[in-house]
Amino acid sequence: MSALGTRSNPYDAIVVGGGHNGLTCAAYLARAGKKVLVLERRHVLGGAAVSEEIIPGYTFTVCSYVVSLLRPHVIRDLDLSRHGLEIVPLECSFTPHHEGPGLCRWPDPAKTRDEIARFSRHDADLYPQFGKIMGKLARFAKPIIDEPAPDPSSFRPSDLKQLLGLGKAFRDLGDDLAALQFKLTTMSAVDFLDEWFESEQLKAPMACSGIIGTMLGVHSPGTAYVLLHHYMGEIDGSSRAWGFAKGGTGAISNAIASAATELGAELRVSSPVSSIIVEKGSAVGVAMESGDDLYARTVVSGCEPRLTFLGLVGEQNLPDDFVTAMKRYKLRGSSGKVNIALDALPSFSCRPGDGPHLRGDVAIAPDIDYLERAYDDAKYGDFSHRPYINLVFPTLLDRNMAPPGHHVMSCFVQYAPYAIKEGPEHWPERRDAFGETVIDTLEEYCPDIRKHIVGKQVLTPWDLEQEFGLTEGNIFHGELTLDQLLFQRPTAGWARYETPVDRLWLCSSGVHPGGGIMSAPGYLAAQRMLEKGAV
Amino acid sequence: MRTTPFHPRTSALCTSFAWKEWAGYAAVCNFDRHSEREYFAFRGTAGLIDITPLHKYEVTGPDAAAFLARVWTRDITKIGVGRVVYSSMCDADGWMLDDGTITRLGPDHFRVTTSEPWLSWFERHRRGYDVEIRDSQRELAALALQGPRARAVLKPIVSFDMDRMRFFRCRRTQLAGIDVWVSRTGYTGDLGYEIWCANDAAPAVWDALLGSGQPHGIEPCGLDALDVVRIEAGFVLQGCDYVSAVSCITDFSKSTPDDAGLGWTVDLDRAPFIGQQAIRAERARGPTWDLVGLELSWPELEALYASYKLPPHLAPCASRAAVPVYDDTGKQVGQMTSSTWSPVQKRYLGLAQVRRPHHVRGTKLQVEHTVEYERRKVRATVVDTPFYDPPRKRLTPTAGKAEASS
Numbered sequence A: 001m002s003a004l005g006t007r008s009n010p011y012d013a014i015v016v017g018g019g020h021n022g023l024t025c026a027a028y029l030a031r032a033g034k035k036v037l038v039l040e041r042r043h044v045l046g047g048a049a050v051s052e053e054i055i056p057g058y059t060f061t062v063c064s065y066v067v068s069l070l071r072p073h074v075i076r077d078l079d080l081s082r083h084g085l086e087i088v089p090l091e092c093s094f095t096p097h098h099e100g101p102g103l104c105r106w107p108d109p110a111k112t113r114d115e116i117a118r119f120s121r122h123d124a125d126l127y128p129q130f131g132k133i134m135g136k137l138a139r140f141a142k143p144i145i146d147e148p149a150p151d152p153s154s155f156r157p158s159d160l161k162q163l164l165g166l167g168k169a170f171r172d173l174g175d176d177l178a179a180l181q182f183k184l185t186t187m188s189a190v191d192f193l194d195e196w197f198e199s200e201q202l203k204a205p206m207a208c209s210g211i212i213g214t215m216l217g218v219h220s221p222g223t224a225y226v227l228l229h230h231y232m233g234e235i236d237g238s239s240r241a242w243g244f245a246k247g248g249t250g251a252i253s254n255a256i257a258s259a260a261t262e263l264g265a266e267l268r269v270s271s272p273v274s275s276i277i278v279e280k281g282s283a284v285g286v287a288m289e290s291g292d293d294l295y296a297r298t299v300v301s302g303c304e305p306r307l308t309f310l311g312l313v314g315e316q317n318l319p320d321d322f323v324t325a326m327k328r329y330k331l332r333g334s335s336g337k338v339n340i341a342l343d344a345l346p347s348f349s350c351r352p353g354d355g356p357h358l359r360g361d362v363a364i365a366p367d368i369d370y371l372e373r374a375y376d377d378a379k380y381g382d383f384s385h386r387p388y389i390n391l392v393f394p395t396l397l398d399r400n401m402a403p404p405g406h407h408v409m410s411c412f413v414q415y416a417p418y419a420i421k422e423g424p425e426h427w428p429e430r431r432d433a434f435g436e437t438v439i440d441t442l443e444e445y446c447p448d449i450r451k452h453i454v455g456k457q458v459l460t461p462w463d464l465e466q467e468f469g470l471t472e473g474n475i476f477h478g479e480l481t482l483d484q485l486l487f488q489r490p491t492a493g494w495a496r497y498e499t500p501v502d503r504l505w506l507c508s509s510g511v512h513p514g515g516g517i518m519s520a521p522g523y524l525a526a527q528r529m530l531e532k533g534a535v
Numbered sequence B: 001m002r003t004t005p006f007h008p009r010t011s012a013l014c015t016s017f018a019w020k021e022w023a024g025y026a027a028v029c030n031f032d033r034h035s036e037r038e039y040f041a042f043r044g045t046a047g048l049i050d051i052t053p054l055h056k057y058e059v060t061g062p063d064a065a066a067f068l069a070r071v072w073t074r075d076i077t078k079i080g081v082g083r084v085v086y087s088s089m090c091d092a093d094g095w096m097l098d099d100g101t102i103t104r105l106g107p108d109h110f111r112v113t114t115s116e117p118w119l120s121w122f123e124r125h126r127r128g129y130d131v132e133i134r135d136s137q138r139e140l141a142a143l144a145l146q147g148p149r150a151r152a153v154l155k156p157i158v159s160f161d162m163d164r165m166r167f168f169r170c171r172r173t174q175l176a177g178i179d180v181w182v183s184r185t186g187y188t189g190d191l192g193y194e195i196w197c198a199n200d201a202a203p204a205v206w207d208a209l210l211g212s213g214q215p216h217g218i219e220p221c222g223l224d225a226l227d228v229v230r231i232e233a234g235f236v237l238q239g240c241d242y243v244s245a246v247s248c249i250t251d252f253s254k255s256t257p258d259d260a261g262l263g264w265t266v267d268l269d270r271a272p273f274i275g276q277q278a279i280r281a282e283r284a285r286g287p288t289w290d291l292v293g294l295e296l297s298w299p300e301l302e303a304l305y306a307s308y309k310l311p312p313h314l315a316p317c318a319s320r321a322a323v324p325v326y327d328d329t330g331k332q333v334g335q336m337t338s339s340t341w342s343p344v345q346k347r348y349l350g351l352a353q354v355r356r357p358h359h360v361r362g363t364k365l366q367v368e369h370t371v372e373y374e375r376r377k378v379r380a381t382v383v384d385t386p387f388y389d390p391p392r393k394r395l396t397p398t399a400g401k402a403e404a405s406s
Helices: A020-031 A072-077 A107-119 A121-145 A155-171 A174-186 A190-196 A198-206 A223-229 A251-263 A305-313 A318-326 A368-379 A424-443 A462-466 A520-531 B007-013 B037-046 B064-071 B117-125 B148-153 B199-216 B224-234 B276-285 B299-305 B401-406
Strands: A011-016 A036-041 A051-055 A058-061 A087-089 A092-095 A104-105 A243-247 A267-270 A273-279 A282-288 A294-300 A335-342 A361-364 A387-393 A409-412 A455-457 A504-506 B017-023 B025-029 B046-052 B055-060 B086-090 B098-106 B109-114 B132-135 B142-144 B169-174 B178-183 B191-200 B218-220 B289-296 B323-326 B334-343 B347-355 B364-371 B374-383
Touching: A011 A020, A011 A282, A020 A036, A020 A072, A020 A251, A020 A520, A051 A251, A051 A294, A051 A455, A058 A335, A058 A455, A072 B299, A092 A198, A104 A107, A104 A198, A107 A121, A121 A174, A121 A223, A121 A305, A121 A387, A174 A198, A174 A223, A190 A223, A190 B401, A198 A223, A198 A361, A198 A504, A251 A267, A273 A305, A273 A455, A282 A455, A294 A305, A294 A520, A305 B037, A335 A424, A335 A462, A335 B374, A368 A387, A368 B098, A368 B191, A368 B364, A409 A424, A424 A462, A455 A462, A504 A520, A504 B007, A504 B037, B007 B218, B007 B364, B017 B224, B025 B224, B037 B046, B037 B218, B037 B224, B046 B199, B046 B224, B055 B064, B055 B098, B055 B117, B064 B109, B064 B117, B098 B169, B098 B178, B142 B148, B148 B199, B169 B199, B178 B199, B191 B199, B199 B218, B224 B334, B224 B347, B289 B334, B289 B364, B299 B347, B299 B364, B299 B374, B347 B364, B347 B374, B347 B401
Parallel strands: A011 A036, A011 A294, A036 A267, A092 A361, A294 A504, B046 B218
Antiparallel strands: A051 A058, A087 A243, A092 A104, A273 A282, A282 A294, A335 A409, A335 A455, A361 A387, A387 A409, B017 B025, B046 B142, B055 B109, B055 B132, B086 B098, B098 B109, B142 B191, B169 B178, B178 B191, B289 B347, B289 B374, B323 B334, B323 B364, B334 B347, B364 B374
8 A cells, every 4th residue: 555645545634734723633533543644834833832942941932821721621532631731720810000019819819809909899899799790601601612603594403403502501691691691792891891890900901801812902892702701711620710831832732742643643844735735626635835745535724714715725716705705804913922031030010029929920901091002003003002911921830941040921912913004014124123112011010121131032913924824913813703703703604614615624713613722623623524424 | 736847837838727637736738728729839840748747657676577567468578778668557357457658768677657556556566576666756757749840859959869769769868968868759649759857857858948949839738739639649548538447337337458449559478467368368259349540520510510500610629528429220339438620630530439340440330419409420430540640750860761660
């Protein structure tokens, strides 16, 4: 028999893109006994869930940096703990201020109450109730992320049953909560929080959850819904949902890759695919940049949908309306990433020195107007001159990531719109200025930070696109707005991992249930392919 | 209650005021209100826990090995100097009294640790042996340093090259200039060490370990976090997963080593030891029980809670409340005596004593689970223990292949 991947002896499936979803999909297909090949363009697996030693001795969690929704059943099914996955919970959420000690939200409700009460006794009382109600709503949302999106236009019994099931879950919420759910889908994050809380200092960091990864402001309608995602982290007897993977998010990819390999999948890095070969409307394999062709019974794309269809498949192989839909698909990246190597921990002037307040995420979001002004800059094609920054110190949770006593700092920075007024291709010229803006902003809270900087890596949306294939630098493979979620992700009629090209499937964050290190699209795509006998 | 020599340090850090009695001593349950940070220290960095309350005995004299081989189920005469073994101890009827470790510190010097006091039991069986037995519980302070960074924490402050210390070995050495014993043992199922020192040196040892551990993320830990990791490691707890025969009123509640899943600690064919005949007879008959690992079905638990319109809820710590275990016909076949949610594995795990043949790996059982005060059942599968078993537990950097065979 000839080698695998020829016309006469094709793979069962070729997965294009070795990000965490591509790897998850490959692992589940391999687990079902399929012959699977994963092709990754870069020299390292993981896609945007990748850890790299960019500065010698300092490992950066290059793009994504925290994890909340990695599906527990994926961790169990693939035995990821045995393959080296270790997720440590973040201890708190800290918001530094120019005056006073800032605000820290802890897992201990009594401690959090004391912190919030410094700003508002009313908010301190309501905060736990808010968490409880959001938790209830998240329970309604949870079945949605563990199952394929329901198709409201379908009359197939299985789809109807699923819709009815969701309807029942919705009814179970009770009238008040159902109304609340409706509000959540239509309101802005700020309007929604205004109904509960009075203190800016509390509302500002909470509102940030509503804008991450979107080109929207905290006052934009629909952003309340994204808040809910923060309350969907699985409940495992622990009091918070956000965690940090030891070794950075690349360690998650490596654990999934190790499981996939053990299950028999073949993984190749430095293997860029130039196109997906389509013959008579059916995907039959991939053409490699090296000039080789590799054949498979099924091709699965772990790439962002627009890149998959307009880049790898080609318009000539697609129906017109689908091409239009892909062109209209909103990517609009709005964030950058700055990774900093430090020779010591910086000290926040509002809470000096080391302490548990640094063992969680730190949000530079002092008040609502600060966030809206940051958006104002972005609306008119500039990066925020005082951006929202969400930072973590991975080295406080994993000492292996820097030399002893030294630290790495991971800064998610919003807004950094892809479409700057000069044009996105001019981002490289503005990269240094963007990096300096981030350091200047941090310096207002940590005056000593600059002298501790050993080196840094600045990733603009342009870099995220060029290096990681995140079209327009969108970290979620498409905005997580309601018009692009559920049965409309990536576009109406194609939310079930199938595509207009026969034998071509999607398994990336560009399909339901969307972005974040969940592994849910990869898992659901594999399940769907196996159910339908596609592999 | 007594306090341990580490009390000035631990009490200053214990913000939760959560303490409990352990062998007559006050021991910390959690330093924080939650044990989560401590749990992740054990699993992710290094956790430091005061284990001074362990019962400890110094057994010395020319017949020390022979005496211990008589009292314990392992053949202690076979262990070399510097080695540690884990063993069971039985009464003459073969019922479990306790489990513990025996360390050979010198040709004629052993240290024994147990969960219950056994001085009178030892004294009763020392007749004819040239041996001295001394209760050292109150003269030796002890700490367990457990977790993937434990070796890195010890390396700079211990005189002995920690890269050479193998699994279940013990050395006399110096830590920050203080005389200590360091053994590569523990109750967490991960890389870890236990450090034994004189009472008056205890605070200095604590300070040296916390100081060296600081850049590694060391955390002082309490018993609640330890209870979660020991279940993940598949370790039984006397008084919980089995009960010492001296505490049992009826034979029904007693266990043999085979009943308690500790049959592997019995070296049966050798010179007579206490319980030997009874264990031999039981093995000829076939033991009645076994202690197994259970994995409870999380999807089924979620569905059960959903039927009450609730999200699944487990206490954020291990449970020692014994609950009935049933076979698939609904007949009770045993009890789950310890259980916990495993945060690293996202699994709901339990240790259960079940009647054979329900102990066979893969057997489907059901476990009682109470939701909203109502008793329901959740499916569970018999799985291998340890549930959590990282290779680093046994690996030694400089031992190479020799380690694998030892």
